[in-house]
Amino acid sequence: MDKFVVEGGVRLDGRVTAAGAKNAVLPMMAAALLGDGPLRLERAPHLSDVRTMLKVLEGLGCEGRQEEDGTVVLETKGEPNVVAPWEQVRKMRASVCVLGPLTARAHRAEVSLPGGCVFGVRPIDVHLRGLEALGARVTIEKGYVKTEAPGGLKGAEVFLGTAFGPSVTGTMNVMMAATLAKGRTVIHGAACEPEVADLCRCLVAMGANIDGIGSPRLVIEGVERLGGATHRVLADRIEAGTYLVAGAITGGRVRVDDCRPGQLAALTDRLREAGYGVERGDDWIEVHGEGFGQRPRPTDVTTQPFPGFPTDLQAQWMALMCRAEGVSLVTERIYPDRYMHLPELVRMGARIRRQEATAVVEGTPRLSGAPVMASDLRASAALVLAGLVSDGVTEVHRVYHIDRGYERIDDRLRALGAKVRREEGGE
Numbered sequence: 001m002d003k004f005v006v007e008g009g010v011r012l013d014g015r016v017t018a019a020g021a022k023n024a025v026l027p028m029m030a031a032a033l034l035g036d037g038p039l040r041l042e043r044a045p046h047l048s049d050v051r052t053m054l055k056v057l058e059g060l061g062c063e064g065r066q067e068e069d070g071t072v073v074l075e076t077k078g079e080p081n082v083v084a085p086w087e088q089v090r091k092m093r094a095s096v097c098v099l100g101p102l103t104a105r106a107h108r109a110e111v112s113l114p115g116g117c118v119f120g121v122r123p124i125d126v127h128l129r130g131l132e133a134l135g136a137r138v139t140i141e142k143g144y145v146k147t148e149a150p151g152g153l154k155g156a157e158v159f160l161g162t163a164f165g166p167s168v169t170g171t172m173n174v175m176m177a178a179t180l181a182k183g184r185t186v187i188h189g190a191a192c193e194p195e196v197a198d199l200c201r202c203l204v205a206m207g208a209n210i211d212g213i214g215s216p217r218l219v220i221e222g223v224e225r226l227g228g229a230t231h232r233v234l235a236d237r238i239e240a241g242t243y244l245v246a247g248a249i250t251g252g253r254v255r256v257d258d259c260r261p262g263q264l265a266a267l268t269d270r271l272r273e274a275g276y277g278v279e280r281g282d283d284w285i286e287v288h289g290e291g292f293g294q295r296p297r298p299t300d301v302t303t304q305p306f307p308g309f310p311t312d313l314q315a316q317w318m319a320l321m322c323r324a325e326g327v328s329l330v331t332e333r334i335y336p337d338r339y340m341h342l343p344e345l346v347r348m349g350a351r352i353r354r355q356e357a358t359a360v361v362e363g364t365p366r367l368s369g370a371p372v373m374a375s376d377l378r379a380s381a382a383l384v385l386a387g388l389v390s391d392g393v394t395e396v397h398r399v400y401h402i403d404r405g406y407e408r409i410d411d412r413l414r415a416l417g418a419k420v421r422r423e424e425g426g427e
């Protein structure tokens with residue numbers, strides 16, 4: 001297993017180009033099960049999650065490949081297979097996104113319940129209720145969700161909210177299913193994350209009829225068939241945000257190109273509040289600090305559905321606040337248990353205590369490098385960020401988590417001046 005070795009003490013300076021969004025490309029790849037022609041997804045990131053999704057789709061009879069420039073090309077010839085086994089689905093939650101397309105296209109599906117709940121319960125009841133509302137019979141047997149809709153799906157009114165806000169992949173699953181249902185589907189309480197809107201645009205390019213894109217009310221008129229399309233994947237706002245926090249934590253200057261600044265407004269607002277300069281153009285954002293050793297002002301965040309502060313940037317923000325000049329509160333409203341990074345940051349000298357869904361972070365001038373264990377994707381990014389400002393060497397183990405969602409993060413941080421290398425032989 002690989003590990004990252006991070007030597008702290010360097011102020012980052014430079015530019016990085018945002019990759020395509022993991023959370024947009026994965027459901028788009030599942031959408032290839034809906035169409036007859038080839039689907040070309042440009043600017044897809046080179047990630048292990050993309051490779052896993054290619055395998056899941058291959059097992060379902062959808063041929064695919066990723067080209068050197070990132071473009072993913074997929075085509076489902078004839079009827080898809082309908083069984084997505086545990087061995088593949090367990091590696092990645094987004095593989096649950098094949099459920100809606102398979103049920104719509106083949107009128108049945110057998111998809112393993114996604115495993116690996118690394119930060120608490122991650123149910124899919126909303127996905128299942130949505131598909132039931134469209135006329136599917138849904139059962140759970142031996143760890144598999146089975147859907148059947150012998151006469152095909154029928155449009156309906158559905159509400160997809162949960163106690164923690166709308167469900168992102170739940171909206172995507174039901175929306176994809178509705179594109180081939182008979183008649184009109186109205187989704188109330190749809191997730192408004194930019195990745196959902198980007199998936200809508202990809203489906204429209206394939207021939208789907210969707211109104212209300214980007215809003216909590218989606219109206220989908222089912223069509224007989226969808227075809228192929230070419231779509232350029234949206235920039236990854238979470239990856240972009242991670243590099244901005246990397247710039248800030250080192251008191252440096254980092255510009256992220258080819259991104260959508262408006263989609264990171266919650267982060268840039270907090271960065272300014274924490275004492276950093278933020279400039280933005282139409283498709284770039286730059287953060288600048290006052291030099292290595294700068295300590296941020298303590299700045300609270302509460303995670304919320306878009307356009308609120310994203311849960312996928314919570315761990316990175318906590319790393320930044322570990323060195324703040326005072327006490328800040330980080331409150332997790334989407335996944336109240338998403339705090340696996342907390343004990344690892346404490347191992348690096350951070351002073352954090354948890355009070356239910358809130359972490360109380362008492363900033364300290366000094367963090368010290370340590371061997372730490374990555375537990376999930378964003379937690380691992382946070383540990384790398386903390387390593388950038390720690391005395392000595394930080395070893396981040398289990399970097400396969402980070403490879404799920406960051407394309408060559410070690411190379412890209414090095415290009416900004418960081419001392420980070422990948423080594424074999426981690427725990």
Ligand SMILES: CC(=O)N[C@H]1[C@@H](OP(=O)(O)OP(=O)(O)OC[C@H]2O[C@@H](n3ccc(=O)[nH]c3=O)[C@H](O)[C@@H]2O)O[C@H](CO)[C@@H](O)[C@@H]1O
Pocket residue numbers: 023026093094121122123124125126127162163164165166167168169170191311312334335
């Ligand atoms: C592949 C992908 O796109 N992953 C993202 C997606 O995950 P994912 O789509 O799994 O997350 P959801 O939006 O579904 O979850 C939001 C909240 O709703 C709850 N819930 C969800 C579904 C359900 O059926 N019942 C239920 O109660 C969840 O436990 C959570 O508290 O959105 C999350 C929230 O922005 C992000 O952190 C993930 O990076």
Ligand SMILES: C=C(OP(=O)(O)O)C(=O)O
Pocket residue numbers: 022023092093094312377378405
């Ligand atoms: C939680 C994430 O991904 P997933 O839903 O695929 O686990 C993430 O991208 O931060």
